[in-house]
Structure formats: C-alpha cells, structure tokens
Amino acid sequence: MNDKTSATLVFIALLLLYVGSYCALVxxxxxxxxxxNGISRPIEHYRHFNNLAAMAFWPLEKLDRKLxxxxxxxxxxKIEINTRPPRQPQPATEPSTLLPG
Numbered sequence: 001m002n003d004k005t006s007a008t009l010v011f012i013a014l015l016l017l018y019v020g021s022y023c024a025l026v027x028x029x030x031x032x033x034x035x036x037n038g039i040s041r042p043i044e045h046y047r048h049f050n051n052l053a054a055m056a057f058w059p060l061e062k063l064d065r066k067l068x069x070x071x072x073x074x075x076x077x078k079i080e081i082n083t084r085p086p087r088q089p090q091p092a093t094e095p096s097t098l099l100p101g
Contacts, residue, residue: 022060025053028071 025046046053054061065072 019060022057022064025049026057026061026064028064028068 025048027045027047046057
C-alpha cells in the first residue's frame, strides 16, 4: 500500500469518526435560552461536553440545520427561572403626587 492510499484511508476513518461522534452527541430538538435570575445561558443541544462539542461540531451543525430543518426548532425556546423573591413595590414618598388635582 502506498503513502497516498494510506493517507486517504486514515482521512476517511477520521471523517467517519467525526461524523459518528456528532451523530452520537447531538440532540437537535433542544435549543433555546434559560434565564435564571436575570442571567441567560444557552440550552446546549449536545448530550455531553457541551462547550467543546459546540466548538468542534459547528460546521456539521450548520450543515445539519440546512439538511434537516424540521428537526431543529425555528424559534429558540426561552425558559425563565426566578429563585429570588419578587421585589416589593416601594411606597410613594409624597402622597400628593398620587392624587389628582
């Protein structure tokens, strides 16, 4: 086997490993934003290694979104979670400003 054939086989094997890893990790239906106490963070759509997978697989994800648009949500989901108690309204300092006249 010559060097060109070996390099081609290695390239194909690595490409299959890359695409297979993407298929194993991606969850296309789960995209959106979680807002917790005013701090927002995206809902990741990978089963594991969210930040690393998002960086490593972005070319395949873009291609996947074009090839299977029905699997991906059109508008992202937004979930708000408030763990702080609601703010109490402040009493007016001057009652005359509340009365007409």
